Amino acid sequence: MPHIKRAARILLFCALGLLLLRAALPVALQSYVNRTLDRAEDYDGRVGNVDLSLLAGSYSIENIEIVKSNGLVQQPLFSTQQLRFSLLWSALLGGTIVGEVDLTQPVLNFVDSTAEEERQSGAGEPWLNIANDLFPLRIDHLQIRDGRVVFLNSNASPPIDVSLQDINLIALNIANSRDLAKELTTLVSATANTTGSGNLAFDVSLTPNTQLPTFDINLEASDIGLTDFENLLNYYAPFDLEAGELDLALEMASDAGELTGYMRPVLHNIDVFSWKGDVEEDGDGLFRNLAELFTGAITEIFENQASNQFATEVEFSGTLDEPDIDTFAAIAAILRNAFVDALEARIDNSINLEAD
Known part of the structure; x- marks a missing residue:
C-alpha cells in the first residue's frame, strides 16, 4: 500500500506540474514573441492573447x-x-517536421511623407x-485571409x-533558411x-537557395479605375488622368538575376486632358495644360478606335539591376494595337525559367 500511495502522490505532483506548465507557457510564449519582435531597430512589437494547444501542436496569437x-x-x-501556427501531422508521421501558418486579416501600411521620420517602409x-526565430521549422503551407496592403501620404x-x-x-514550401x-x-x-473595382491575380514560383534572385511571375489585372488613384497620380505623376481603366498582363522570370519578360498595359476610355477639370477646377499652369493636351492628342491618334483602347507591349531583358527595355518593340506594339489588332491584357505563358 505505501508504494501505491507514493505512486499516486508522484502522479499527482506530475499532473500539477503539467497544469502549472500549461498555465505558464502562454505567458512565456507571449513574452518571447514580444522580445523577438522588438529586435527590429526602429519598430516595436505588441501581441494580445496567446492560446496554446499542446495536443494539436499549435498556438495562436x-x-x-x-x-x-x-x-x-x-x-x-x-x-x-490572428496568427495561427501548427505542426503538419501528416508530414510529421512521415518523418518530416514542417509547420503551417494562417493569418487572418493581416494589414501592411506603407507611409510616405516629406519628413523622413514620418515615413514607414520597414526597409x-x-x-x-525574426521570422526564422518565430517559425524555426519549414513552412509547408501559408494562408492569408482577407489581407490588405495600404499606401498612405497625408502630405x-x-x-x-x-x-x-x-x-x-x-x-x-516556404523556408526562412537555406538549411x-x-x-x-x-x-x-x-x-x-x-x-x-479592380481585380488582380498572380502566381509566383521562386527558388530560395540561389545566391541571386530566381523566380517566375505571372500577373493579370483588370478593370482598374484610374480615377480611384487620382490623388496618387496627381501627386507622383507629371499629368492628370481624368478618366480611364487599366488592364495589365505581366510575365517576368529571373534566372539567378538574369531577367526576361514583358508587360502589356491596356488603357480603356483614357482621358488625359479635361478643360473643366484641368483649367477651371485644378488651375493647372499653361505649360502643364499644353503638355497634357499634347499627350491626350497623341493617345487619341494611336488609339484603337473600334475598342477605344491605347495599348502596348514592353519587352525587357538584362539584369534586375540594369534591365534593358526594347523601345522599338514597344512602339511597334502601339502601332499594331492602333491599326492592326487590339492587344489583350492576357498572359501567353511564353516566359518561364525552363525556357530560358
Whole structure:
C-alpha cells in the first residue's frame, strides 16, 4: 500500500506540474514573441492573447502589431487579427517536421511623407531573422485571409489612401533558411481587389537557395479605375488622368538575376486632358495644360478606335539591376494595337525559367 500511495502522490505532483506548465507557457510564449519582435531597430512589437494547444501542436496569437517606435506614424507597419501556427501531422508521421501558418486579416501600411521620420517602409530591418526565430521549422503551407496592403501620404492634398484589399493568398514550401530547403521551389498564388473595382491575380514560383534572385511571375489585372488613384497620380505623376481603366498582363522570370519578360498595359476610355477639370477646377499652369493636351492628342491618334483602347507591349531583358527595355518593340506594339489588332491584357505563358 505505501508504494501505491507514493505512486499516486508522484502522479499527482506530475499532473500539477503539467497544469502549472500549461498555465505558464502562454505567458512565456507571449513574452518571447514580444522580445523577438522588438529586435527590429526602429519598430516595436505588441501581441494580445496567446492560446496554446499542446495536443494539436499549435498556438495562436491575437492582435499582433508592429509599430514605429518613434510614435510619429499612427498606423502600424503590420497588424493581424490572428496568427495561427501548427505542426503538419501528416508530414510529421512521415518523418518530416514542417509547420503551417494562417493569418487572418493581416494589414501592411506603407507611409510616405516629406519628413523622413514620418515615413514607414520597414526597409533595413532583420525581418527574415525574426521570422526564422518565430517559425524555426519549414513552412509547408501559408494562408492569408482577407489581407490588405495600404499606401498612405497625408502630405498630399487631398491625402493619398490607396490599397490592395481582399487579399487571399496561399504559399507552399516556404523556408526562412537555406538549411531548411535545399531544392524546394516556393509556390505562391493570390487574388486581390484594388481600391475601387479592380481585380488582380498572380502566381509566383521562386527558388530560395540561389545566391541571386530566381523566380517566375505571372500577373493579370483588370478593370482598374484610374480615377480611384487620382490623388496618387496627381501627386507622383507629371499629368492628370481624368478618366480611364487599366488592364495589365505581366510575365517576368529571373534566372539567378538574369531577367526576361514583358508587360502589356491596356488603357480603356483614357482621358488625359479635361478643360473643366484641368483649367477651371485644378488651375493647372499653361505649360502643364499644353503638355497634357499634347499627350491626350497623341493617345487619341494611336488609339484603337473600334475598342477605344491605347495599348502596348514592353519587352525587357538584362539584369534586375540594369534591365534593358526594347523601345522599338514597344512602339511597334502601339502601332499594331492602333491599326492592326487590339492587344489583350492576357498572359501567353511564353516566359518561364525552363525556357530560358
